[in-house]
Amino acid sequence: MENCREGIWKFVGVCLLVLTVLGSQGVRAAEPQPEQPAPPQAKEEAVPEEKPPEKPPELVPGYIPGGIPSAPYIGWEYAPYYSTTFHPGPTIGILAPYGYGATDDTLIRGWQSHSLGPVRVSPYLEYDGLFRTNVFQTTTDKKSDYVNTINPGIRFELPVADRSKLSLGYLGEAFIFSRFGEISHFDQNVNADAALNFSELSIKTGTVFRAATEEPTVMTTPPFTISRQRFYDRTTPYFQAAYTMGDRWRVEANYQFDDLSFAKSIDRPDNYQYNTFGGTIFYKFLPKTSALLQYNAVIRTYPFNSPQDSVVHTPVAGLTWDPTAKLSGTVKFGYTISDFDHPQPGVSKSSVGGFAMSIQTLYHISRYTQLSLVAQRSIMADVDYANQAFYNTGFLLTLTHYWHYFGITSYAAFSYYNDHYLVNTIDPYTGQTLRRNDNIYSFGTGLSRPITRWLRVHLDYLYNDRGSNFTNYTYNEHRVILGLQTSF
Numbered sequence: 001m002e003n004c005r006e007g008i009w010k011f012v013g014v015c016l017l018v019l020t021v022l023g024s025q026g027v028r029a030a031e032p033q034p035e036q037p038a039p040p041q042a043k044e045e046a047v048p049e050e051k052p053p054e055k056p057p058e059l060v061p062g063y064i065p066g067g068i069p070s071a072p073y074i075g076w077e078y079a080p081y082y083s084t085t086f087h088p089g090p091t092i093g094i095l096a097p098y099g100y101g102a103t104d105d106t107l108i109r110g111w112q113s114h115s116l117g118p119v120r121v122s123p124y125l126e127y128d129g130l131f132r133t134n135v136f137q138t139t140t141d142k143k144s145d146y147v148n149t150i151n152p153g154i155r156f157e158l159p160v161a162d163r164s165k166l167s168l169g170y171l172g173e174a175f176i177f178s179r180f181g182e183i184s185h186f187d188q189n190v191n192a193d194a195a196l197n198f199s200e201l202s203i204k205t206g207t208v209f210r211a212a213t214e215e216p217t218v219m220t221t222p223p224f225t226i227s228r229q230r231f232y233d234r235t236t237p238y239f240q241a242a243y244t245m246g247d248r249w250r251v252e253a254n255y256q257f258d259d260l261s262f263a264k265s266i267d268r269p270d271n272y273q274y275n276t277f278g279g280t281i282f283y284k285f286l287p288k289t290s291a292l293l294q295y296n297a298v299i300r301t302y303p304f305n306s307p308q309d310s311v312v313h314t315p316v317a318g319l320t321w322d323p324t325a326k327l328s329g330t331v332k333f334g335y336t337i338s339d340f341d342h343p344q345p346g347v348s349k350s351s352v353g354g355f356a357m358s359i360q361t362l363y364h365i366s367r368y369t370q371l372s373l374v375a376q377r378s379i380m381a382d383v384d385y386a387n388q389a390f391y392n393t394g395f396l397l398t399l400t401h402y403w404h405y406f407g408i409t410s411y412a413a414f415s416y417y418n419d420h421y422l423v424n425t426i427d428p429y430t431g432q433t434l435r436r437n438d439n440i441y442s443f444g445t446g447l448s449r450p451i452t453r454w455l456r457v458h459l460d461y462l463y464n465d466r467g468s469n470f471t472n473y474t475y476n477e478h479r480v481i482l483g484l485q486t487s488f
Contacts, residue, residue, distance in 0.1 A: 003302070019247065024044060026284075030375055033486065065348070073129070073137045086214070090374035091374075091376055091378075092104070092374060095296060095379065096239070096357065096360060097358040098296050098378060099254075100208070100258050103208050103238045105208075107124070107171045107190075108169070109123070109124035109171060112453070112454055112488055119157065119158050119284050120157045122154070122155045123154050123170075124148070124485070125151070126486070127149070128148075128481050129145070129146075129153075129482050130147040130149055130479060131480045132146075132147060132429075132479050133477055134475055135215075136218055138217075139218070142475075145180055146177075146179075147175055147176065147236055149173065150172070150174040151174070153169070153171040153173060154170050155170070156168045156371040162280070163189050163197040168190075169191045169192075170190050172187070173188075173212075175215075183215060183216060183229060183479055185229065186209070187212035188209075188211045189212075190210075192206050193206035194206055197374070200244045201241070201242070201244075201306050202242045205238065205240070206238060208238075209235050209236075210234040211232075212232060212316070213232075214230040214232065216229050218475075230263045230267050231263040232260060233259075235258075237255075238254075238256040240259070241253050248285070249286065250284075251282070254276075254277070254279075255277055256274075257274070259274075259411075260383070268385070269304045270383050272303075274298055275298070275299040277296065277297045277299075278294065278296045279295050280292055280294040282320065286327040288321055289319060289320075289393070291317070292317065293311075293315075294332060294334075296313075297313055298310075300312065306342070309340070309341040309342065310339060313336070314337075314378070315335060316332040316333060316336050316356060316383045316437035317334060326364050328363030329359075330355075330358070330359075330360055331360075332359075334357070335353060335354070335359045336355075336377075337353035344389075352381075354377075356379075357377045358378075359373055359395075360375050362423055368403075369401040369402075370399075371400075372396075373395060374396045375394070376392065377391065377393040378392055379391060379392075380419075388435075389422045389423075390421040392419055393417065393420070394416050394418060395417075396413060410446070411446055412443075412445045413443070414442070415441070415443075415444070416440070417438070417443075420437050426473075429470075434470065436470050437469050440464070440466045442462065444460065444462040445460070445461055447460075455488075457483070457485075458481075458483055459482050461478070463478055464477050
């Protein structure tokens with residue numbers, strides 16, 4: 001383990017060195033050029049035209065700003081998928097509400113790029129000061145702390161034949177606690193991606209790797225002390241192919257393998273392997289609107305906890321809108337069935353089913369204002385609760401606005417999720433047999449502004465609140481973040 005962590009820090013050192021070198025090149029490139037002589041004065045001086053306001057900054061593809069219940073912190077350019085917990089937050093992508101959404105993120109953080117031969121290089125570095133009021137997510141006796149977070153990142157992109165590209169991205173996440181230094185940790189994310197586009201066929205394939213630490217929280221079994229950190233690796237290769245037939249029809253096939261492995265043997269009962277398959281047919285019946293039929297299947301295997309093995313079948317139908325439309329995104333509704341390989345305690349039959357949905361839409365209210373909605377209902381599994389299955393139902397609503405006069409981007413987000421477990425279990429504190437039911441609320445707001453073309457500042461606030469009918473599962477927490485982001 002020591003050799004592994006020594007290697008991690010060496011790798012980070014190399015990334016920081018690359019960032020420094022590229023930054024010096026960017027500074028030289030940004031030096032002011034000599035002023036050109038003004039043209040001769042015209043006989044009649046023209047009235048200068050009013051300069052139009054700047055275009056609002058584009059969001060990172062696949063990014064959902066603010067209010068993510070499971071995110072360790074929020075910020076304008078963060079990837080909300082990378083979290084120190086495993087609670088399912090908003091899921092986007094073609095496989096939603098199933099699948100691992102981080103596969104759609106190629107770790108694009110840097111907004112300044114440099115040419116390295118045919119390769120485009122985008123460096124990124126961020127520092128945040130994060131104040132947390134309830135580090136261990138306890139019901140009582142809350143512990144606060146100030147956390148220094150550092151995020152070095154870099155992305156390489158190689159265009160291929162104008163229509164395709166190869167990408168490689170890296171993002172580090174350092175969490176350095178002031179009071180509780182023993183739980184400080186450094187996480188790593190790597191994403192390799194190939195996007196190949198032909199006249200009628202497009203293929204996307206790659207893999208996501210995450211080496212990270214799940215932060216300790218209050219234990220849910222006696223004596224209810226603070227649990228340990230859990231080190232894990234998560235590897236997710238994926239494949240997607242889409243074929244267009246004429247102007248109206250398109251078919252798409254998806255596959256994703258998600259492997260979660262904990263480092264210590266005591267945590268291995270929570271290891272899992274998910275195989276997710278998806279097939280979709282699209283029919284365009286309006287210029288910017290298509291109908292879809294989709295079938296998803298998730299094969300869930302637990303190498304050290306086989307009674308939880310299951311297969312989830314989810315057929316859905318819905319609509320999808322073109323990204324250039326005022327309303328864009330996808331809505332789909334259907335039915336989800338989970339077939340368990342082994343009988344579940346307190347369940348009369350080996351399969352359970354219910355209503356399923358996935359909504360991921362973006363409404364452009366005006367040039368500077370947009371409203372996004374992500375909603376879902378699906379059968380999930382709780383990695384922190386013996387992989388017990390539960391219905392996850394909820395939504396995330398986010399309003400963003402660009403104040404062009406001040407150059408400030410703001411957002412406000414609210415989310416609600418309900419986790420309703422499928423089988424009765426024992427409340428470890430009271431000894432009662434209950435069906436666990438959790439309600440999770442979250443509110444977030446924030447501001448972001450560029451200081452220079454290579455430096456941005458942001459301020460964020462997040463409130464999380466979890467209520468549960470199980471003792472010792474209820475908590476709330478406030479988080480305030482002030483940070484700087486640079487790409488040079």
